[in-house]
Amino acid sequence: MSVLSAIKTRDAAELPGKRDEDWRWTDLRGLIREVPAPSAALDPASLPAGPFDALTSDVLVIANGVGAAHIGLEPGETKVVALRVVARGSGAHAARISVDVAAGGKLTLLETYEGEGAYLGQTGLRISLAKDATVERIVLAADDADGVTVAQAEVALAPGAAFAQSLITGGARRQRLETLVRHPGGHANLRLDGVYLLADKRHADLTTVVTHADVDGTTQQLTKGVVRDQARAVFQGKIIVAEGADRTDARMGHHALILSDRAEVDAKPELEIYADDVSCAHGNTVGALDEDALFYARQRGMPEADARALLTEAFIGEVIDRIDYEPAREIVRDWAAQRLRV
Amino acid sequence: MLSVSNLHATVDDKEILKGLTLDVPAGEVHAIMGPNGAGKSTLSYVLTGRQGYEVTAGGATLDGEDLLALEPNERAAKGVFLSFQYPLEIPGVPALTFIRTALNAQRKARGEAEITAPEFLKLARAKAAELKIDFDMLKRALNVGFSGGEKKRMEIFQMAMLSPRFLILDETDSGLDVDALRIVADGVNALRSPERAMLVITHYQRLLDYIKPDRVHVLAGGRIVESGGPELALELEREGYEKYARAA
Numbered sequence A: 001m002s003v004l005s006a007i008k009t010r011d012a013a014e015l016p017g018k019r020d021e022d023w024r025w026t027d028l029r030g031l032i033r034e035v036p037a038p039s040a041a042l043d044p045a046s047l048p049a050g051p052f053d054a055l056t057s058d059v060l061v062i063a064n065g066v067g068a069a070h071i072g073l074e075p076g077e078t079k080v081v082a083l084r085v086v087a088r089g090s091g092a093h094a095a096r097i098s099v100d101v102a103a104g105g106k107l108t109l110l111e112t113y114e115g116e117g118a119y120l121g122q123t124g125l126r127i128s129l130a131k132d133a134t135v136e137r138i139v140l141a142a143d144d145a146d147g148v149t150v151a152q153a154e155v156a157l158a159p160g161a162a163f164a165q166s167l168i169t170g171g172a173r174r175q176r177l178e179t180l181v182r183h184p185g186g187h188a189n190l191r192l193d194g195v196y197l198l199a200d201k202r203h204a205d206l207t208t209v210v211t212h213a214d215v216d217g218t219t220q221q222l223t224k225g226v227v228r229d230q231a232r233a234v235f236q237g238k239i240i241v242a243e244g245a246d247r248t249d250a251r252m253g254h255h256a257l258i259l260s261d262r263a264e265v266d267a268k269p270e271l272e273i274y275a276d277d278v279s280c281a282h283g284n285t286v287g288a289l290d291e292d293a294l295f296y297a298r299q300r301g302m303p304e305a306d307a308r309a310l311l312t313e314a315f316i317g318e319v320i321d322r323i324d325y326e327p328a329r330e331i332v333r334d335w336a337a338q339r340l341r342v
Numbered sequence B: 001m002l003s004v005s006n007l008h009a010t011v012d013d014k015e016i017l018k019g020l021t022l023d024v025p026a027g028e029v030h031a032i033m034g035p036n037g038a039g040k041s042t043l044s045y046v047l048t049g050r051q052g053y054e055v056t057a058g059g060a061t062l063d064g065e066d067l068l069a070l071e072p073n074e075r076a077a078k079g080v081f082l083s084f085q086y087p088l089e090i091p092g093v094p095a096l097t098f099i100r101t102a103l104n105a106q107r108k109a110r111g112e113a114e115i116t117a118p119e120f121l122k123l124a125r126a127k128a129a130e131l132k133i134d135f136d137m138l139k140r141a142l143n144v145g146f147s148g149g150e151k152k153r154m155e156i157f158q159m160a161m162l163s164p165r166f167l168i169l170d171e172t173d174s175g176l177d178v179d180a181l182r183i184v185a186d187g188v189n190a191l192r193s194p195e196r197a198m199l200v201i202t203h204y205q206r207l208l209d210y211i212k213p214d215r216v217h218v219l220a221g222g223r224i225v226e227s228g229g230p231e232l233a234l235e236l237e238r239e240g241y242e243k244y245a246r247a248a
Helices: A003-009 A291-299 A304-320 A326-340 B040-048 B072-077 B095-109 B117-130 B135-139 B148-162 B178-190 B231-239 B242-247
Strands: A059-063 A070-073 A078-088 A092-101 A106-116 A120-129 A134-142 A148-157 A162-169 A174-183 A189-198 A203-212 A218-227 A232-241 A248-258 A264-273 A278-287 B002-011 B014-024 B029-033 B053-062 B080-083 B166-170 B197-202 B215-220 B223-228
Touching (some): A070 A106, A092 A106, A106 A120, A120 A134, A162 A203, A189 A304, A203 A218, A218 A232, A218 A264, A232 A278, B002 B040, B014 B029, B014 B040, B029 B231, B040 B053, B040 B080, B117 B135, B117 B178
Parallel strands (some): A120 A148, A148 A174, A218 A248, A232 A264, A248 A278, B029 B197, B029 B215, B080 B166, B166 B197
């Protein structure tokens, strides 16, 4: 039972829904009565430029589920790759992508979801990092308000590897961005960040599961979001520290601003710790914009909308600042600012 | 300049200002002194339009224009500036970004062109030097991790940058040592001009040694109960507020 098998069999009963513990806040079964017919072929040459096209000549396009499916780096190789997952129309499609970075390789993966229409799209990524490999994955999810997207990434790290991720999303009709990380310890470093900026009736679900299997691993996780109107955000973050995975250092933070009475944030941070000698912490806050700070900014001359935008940009700026690759960081910052200033 | 007449205001349905009348002509500095709970901070918030401070009677005008009908940012663009008793921390926003955003918003509201980045930085460097503020501090998030004294100095820096016409200083001396107090007072005094006026709200006379007022008013029980020259402040320092507390 999965989104992928539902698309393949066109059987809506295969879709996950609220009876599945992990999907109870992102009910696809209740939303989609009939799985749409397969998406029509889409000519990549007909598409406008993607958000990160200016940063690299290495651009891969998956158009309605069809396109190049493998990214590989040789030992010690460095690459910046833009991966565009584009959906058009109201059909259903799925794509598999594998990313293999050999020992000491360094990949900056600039991944975008660009949708127009009432599509159902599923993307499965398998990302594998060999010893001392480095990957920074930056995901900009610009889906349609009518689209349904499920992106599932499985990441496997070797000792000494570093994986850093920043997901930035504006949500969709329903959207799930899932990241599962197998963490071997062994001085591998993981950063898992997220930003959601949701308006109208949009929905975004950021779900992560990190399993620390052995000693000496670190995980730094920070997710922040802003919801307004009748939008709904879901954050499910789980960190498992297996028995014997001592000296694991794992931190998880999730902080949300709710800007309207009808917006909703569902958060489930979980730490499951079976080892004895670990340093783990999590923090979770959901609140409104600080009215005192808002008045302070207005007293200095900022109109209310500008003051709100400044304060919310600053709130999520803490996460965006953690993006290492500066050219992408500024594109992401501008994209977020535009979302906040509407 | 500022004219307040028979102002009544409530906070949480409790009447705090009970018929306050006050005139501050252009070019003058007036001090408002009074015991705790007299309504000093309420007056500053009512004049600047803070939410939750409801005017139930009376009015306030700036150069004849109804101040109370304007949004807080519109009042700021007209030149009203409040130096907060407890300045807010603004995480994630560098002080310079905050001030430049505010300055350009005010200019836009007045139909003026935006200040360019080089002009702004030049002005900021000059004002920071005058107020003995380390320029690097202005690149940090506004007031986050600043000491009480640094926050007050940052208020005066913002005031110098925004160049307001009507200044309200709410307990600006609290948290300042004597050296910082002198620097702050110099900054305030530098803004004294025939076109500007100031309202200095303070519990203690100390600040008025440095910022010499033209008039001193005693605020007790939500109204001005006595007005006089600078000597009134000295008398209050000697005798306290007890007789006014009884009168209120």
